[in-house]
Each structure stands twice: as C-alpha cells, then as structure tokens.
Amino acid sequence: xxxxxxxxRNFLQGCSYAIASMAGARLTNLSFAEQNNxxxxxxxxxxxxxxxxxxxxxxxxxxxxxxxxxxxxxIKISELLQLNDQFGLHPALAPLHDLxxxxxxxxxxxxxxxxxxxxxxxxxxxxxxxxxxxxxxxSGWITRYLQGVGASSxxxxxxxxxxxxxxxxxxxxxxxxxxEDFSQWDNGLVxxxxxxxxxxxxxxxxxxxxxxxxxxxxxxxSPLVEAxxxxxxxxSYNDDEFGQQLKTVAQMIKLETxxxxxxxxxxxxxxxxYETDGNGGYIAELLGNxxxxxxxxxxxxxxxYTNRLSVVVISEFGxxxxxxxxxxxxxxxxxxxxxxxxxxxxxxxxxxxxxxNNDQLYDHADLAVTTDYRQVLSELMTxxxxxxxxxxxxxxxxxxxxxxxxxx
Numbered sequence: 089x090x091x092x093x094x095x096x097r098n099f100l101q102g103c104s105y106a107i108a109s110m111a112g113a114r115l116t117n118l119s120f121a122e123q124n125n126x127x128x129x130x131x132x133x134x135x136x137x138x139x140x141x142x143x144x145x146x147x148x149x150x151x152x153x154x155x156x157x158x159x160x161x162x163i164k165i166s167e168l169l170q171l172n173d174q175f176g177l178h179p180a181l182a183p184l185h186d187l188x189x190x191x192x193x194x195x196x197x198x199x200x201x202x203x204x205x206x207x208x209x210x211x212x213x214x215x216x217x218x219x220x221x222x223x224x225x226x227s228g229w230i231t232r233y234l235q236g237v238g239a240s241s242x243x244x245x246x247x248x249x250x251x252x253x254x255x256x257x258x259x260x261x262x263x264x265x266x267x268e269d270f271s272q273w274d275n276g277l278v279x280x281x282x283x284x285x286x287x288x289x290x291x292x293x294x295x296x297x298x299x300x301x302x303x304x305x306x307x308x309x310s311p312l313v314e315a316x317x318x319x320x321x322x323x324s325y326n327d328d329e330f331g332q333q334l335k336t337v338a339q340m341i342k343l344e345t346x347x348x349x350x351x352x353x354x355x356x357x358x359x360x361x362y363e364t365d366g367n368g369g370y371i372a373e374l375l376g377n378x379x380x381x382x383x384x385x386x387x388x389x390x391x392x393y394t395n396r397l398s399v400v401v402i403s404e405f406g407x408x409x410x411x412x413x414x415x416x417x418x419x420x421x422x423x424x425x426x427x428x429x430x431x432x433x434x435x436x437x438x439x440x441x442x443x444x445n446n447d448q449l450y451d452h453a454d455l456a457v458t459t460d461y462r463q464v465l466s467e468l469m470t471x472x473x474x475x476x477x478x479x480x481x482x483x484x485x486x487x488x489x490x491x492x493x494x495x496x
Contacts, residue, residue, distance in 0.1 A: 141406035175197065228253050394429060395431065396430070421453075422457045467492060
C-alpha cells in the first residue's frame with residue numbers, strides 16, 4: 089500500500105498540535121528519570137479541602153470515644169472497622185482496611201503542620217513548599233527532592249488542574265491532558281513527523297530542549313494509545329477523574345521508564361455542611377471513591393510493581409472536634425495521613441495520640457499535631473526514595489527528624 093500523502097500545511101499543523109497539546113499545567117504530574125532499581129516511585133495524593141480526620145479514623149472506645157460522640161451527636165460514625173484497640177476506620181474505606189490488615193497500609197494520626205493557620209491556601213502552600221510559616225521559598229519540596237536525585241522531567245502533567253506548588257520551579261516539564269491526545273498524530277505519518285520535528289528541535293536552546301523532551305514524551309506515551317489498557321488482577325477503576333488518573337499512573341509505571349513522582353489531586357473535602365448522616369452522606373461518598381481508586385490502583389500494580397511503590401495520602405489540615413450548626417465541621421488543625429506500599433510496615437497506627445480532652449486540644453478546639461508531616465515525608469525519602477538529604481528538601485527540619493518506623 090503506498091504511503092499516504094499529506095499536504096505540507098496539514099503535516100506541519102499535525103506537528104504543531106503534538107507540541108501544543110503538551111503545554112500548560114494539569115492535575116497529575118509525572119516526573120521521569122533514569123531507571124533506578126533502588127528507589128521507589130512516589131505517588132502523592134493531595135486531598136484538597138481539609139479532610140475530617142476524626143471521622144476518617146475516629147477513636148474506638150474509652151474517654152476519647154465519649155468526648156467524640158458528645159461533640160458530634162449528629163455526624164459521629166457509629167459502625168467502624170477496627171484498626172487496633174484505640175482506633176477504627178470509616179466503613180466506606182473497607183477496601184483500604186483490607187490493605188491495612190494485609191500489612192500494606194499504615195496510618196499516621198495527629199499529623200500535620202506545625203504552624204497556626206486555618207486557611208486552605210496558606211496551609212496547602214506551606215505543605216507543598218515544605219517550609220511551614222514561610223512563603224518566600226522559590227521551589228517546591230518535590231522539586232528539591234527531584235533535584236537531589238538528579239531527575240529530569242519528561243512527562244510531568246496530566247488532566248485539567250493547575251501544577252501543584254510542590255513542583256514549583258521544576259522547569260523541565262511537558263504536559264498533556266490524556267494519553268489519547270497523541271492520537272492526533274496522523275496514522276501512517278508518525279515516523280516522518282517525528283523525524284521532521286527532531287530536525288527542527290536539534291539545537292541547544294531552551295526551546296530546542298523543550299521540543300526534544302516533548303518528542304521523548306511522545307515515545308513514552310505512544311504505547312498507551314496503541315491498544316486499550318487492561319488492568320491486572322481484575323482491577324476495575326471507577327469512571328471518575330480520580331480513578332482514571334490513577335489508572336493512567338499505573339499505565340506509566342508499567343512502562344518501566346523510570347517514573348519517579350506522580351502528584352494527584354482529589355478535591356471536595358471542605359465539609360462545612362451535611363457531612364454525614366451517621367455512616368453515610370457526603371464524606372462517605374468521598375471516602376468510597378478514594379478507597380476504590382487506591383485499592384484498585386494497588387491491585388493493578390500487585391504483580392511485581394508494589395515492591396517499588398510508595399503512596400502518600402495527605403490533606404492540608406483536619407477539622408474541628410465539635411460539629412457546627414450546619415451538620416458539618418469547620419477548619420481544624422491535626423489530620424491523618426495514609427501510607428501504602430509493598431515496603432510499608434503496615435497494619436499499624438503511627439504517631440503520638442494527644443487525646444481529646446479540652447486541655448489536650450489545640451487552641452481548645454482541634455486535634456493537636458504531634459507529628460510534623462515532614463517527619464513522614466523525610467522518612468519516605470531516606471528509606472525508600474534514595475535522597476537522605478533532608479535539609480535540602482525541608483530546610484530547617486533535619487534536626488527534628490525522628491523516624492517513626494513506617495518503612496522497612
């Protein structure tokens with residue numbers, strides 16, 4: 089069959105579309121480097137809005153249980169999945185409870201920012217900059233981690249949201265909305281288009297290097313659109329944004345091209361009103377989607393990949409102990425983090441629980457923070473990610489680092 093002939097104008101338009109389609113900032117950020125068998129792929133799931141840690145992992149019994157029920161007569165979670173003698177898990181998280189019991193998920197309670205703010209924007213920025221109390225930092229904590237391991241970003245951004253502050257000033261980035269964007273290449277002319285573009289971007293300027301990275305990303309992503317992706321082990325992702333983003337990350341990991349970081353956002357956690365009606369309601373829907381996405385993601389990769397996978401789930405803060413008049417909870421302080429992976433010392437709740445008595449609460453209103461979130465991330469970096477230089481990633485924190493034993 090003769091090679092299809094395409095007018096020069098249409099050929100160049102196709103080339104330009106491929107470059108333009110990878111510009112901008114999106115939801116999921118993927119950073120690639122040379123394959124490093126000694127370092128995990130880190131997936132950071134940021135729950136935007138401040139999730140209600142006390143309804144995610146409530147006290148199970150004792151005085152704290154009584155205080156919790158009195159403070160939340162209309163929104164308390166009554167039926168819990170037992171984690172240990174002290175804490176339970178929201179029933180909507182049952183798929184993650186299975187991972188917890190199997191030793192593949194750990195929980196850190198009373199964790200968060202060691203800084204006084206109840207502003208979503210300030211708290212998120214402090215966490216992602218890695219410098220609580222200071223916004224003058226010129227790069228994000230993930231940027232500094234990647235610079236420390238010599239990573240270069242080939243395919244950093246997927247989906248439709250802005251690039252997170254955690255990747256601030258990580259400049260060698262290329263973006264696309266979904267792998268299907270690459271289907272815009274004209275069938276039968278991919279090779280000739282790429283050859284022409286390689287020649288066009290053969291220089292050493294910033295523009296030339298950006299074009300070359302884009303073409304490299306085309307080679308990475310093109311296998312994703314050649315055939316419909318089939319998740320492993322019977323995994324089935326929900327047809328929502330969160331599930332589909334995790335599905336794409338799983339695809340990228342299986343390409344074995346040196347994926348180092350994926351940053352995924354999941355918003356909607358600002359539960360000021362009608363948070364729950366016992367064991368159901370708004371938060372149950374959010375938690376159910378979270379559990380389904382993460383459990384299927386883990387199942388999909390549980391065929392030789394989870395031993396080099398480290399997932400961290402974090403939110404900017406927790407919620408007030410006492411429910412508000414709208415059957416919700418207002419901005420609080422202490423939160424909870426999840427860690428998943430084949431090298432997690434799972435089946436445990438880590439951290440120092442401060443208690444819920446009035447004199448134990450932060451500002452007599454909120455769960456206190458007893459574990460700085462940087463403690464968890466620093467332990468992940470040193471134990472699993474191949475970057476032990478805590479001071480360069482979290483300036484001023486290294487002297488306070490004390491590993492909790494989360495990772496093997």
